[in-house]
Amino acid sequence: MSQRKRVTALLLDFDGVLRRWDPAVTAGVEREYGLAGGSLHAAAMAPERLTPAVTGQVSDAAWMAGVAEAIAGQAGGVATARAAVDAWQAYRGEVDPDVLALVREVRAAGVRVGLGTNATDVLDADLAALGLTGEVDLVVNSSVVGAAKPSREFFLAAATALATLPDQVLFVDDDDRAVRGARVAGLSALRWSGPADLPYVRAALAA
Known part of the structure; x- marks a missing residue:
């Protein structure tokens, strides 16, 4: 059996690893606008809306417009639904300080760190808003790559961006x-x- 190569690069997911979300924020928006619990997330994550957004086929704005249309019946109209989506999207999450400390530590030790995420065209703005611009060596955004996790294409693109063989990531x-x-x-x-x-x-x- 061949010995696995030494890991020389780190690729981190964004949402759920470096960025975390407070579910109370979404729940509060849903209560305020008379939406059933979980309806915003369900509408946004429906594959027919999510996949085009995270593979660069449609913009983030178009994705959220689709979410508003999906919940308009619950919200009592498109205008109220759009207001609910805007309120929901105003919250951009929070940085996990422990993970950020790890990123800084391993980069200081000379290890390349990439952010590998299924995201839309607002990712750069999110990174800036959270103070993360420049905190990683590179960002692999599925909407730029044109392929999303868990596809092989995404991960091979990430390894190429890291200038590292896949089995060293x-x-x-x-x-x-x-x-x-x-x-x-x-x-x-x-x-x-x-x-x-x-x-x-x-x-x-x-x-």
Whole structure:
């Protein structure tokens, strides 16, 4: 059996790893606008809306317009639905300080760090709003690549961007499908469950 190569680069998911979300914010918007709990997320994550947005076929604005149309019946009209979506989207999440500290630590040690995320054309603005511009070596945005996780194409594009062979990249994501997709593409991958996983990541990069 061949020995696995040493990990020399780190690829992190954004949402659920470096960026976290307070579910109370969404729940508050849904209550305010008379929407059923979970309806905003369900409308946004419906594959027929999500996939075109995260593969660059439509803009983030068009994606959110589709969400507003989907919930208009609940909200009592398109205008109210759009107001609800705007209120929901005003919140851009929060940076996990423990993960950001890890990013800074491993970059200082000379390890390249990439952000690998299914995202839209507002990703750069989100990174700037959260103070993350320049905190990673590169960003692999599915809407720019034209392929989303868990596809092999996405992960090979990420490895190329990192100038690293796939089997020398450690990918960290909170989504099981993305982790499986990364492994199929030849990357090492960890299913992120929270800061308790940080020692594993450090050990993998130090091996």
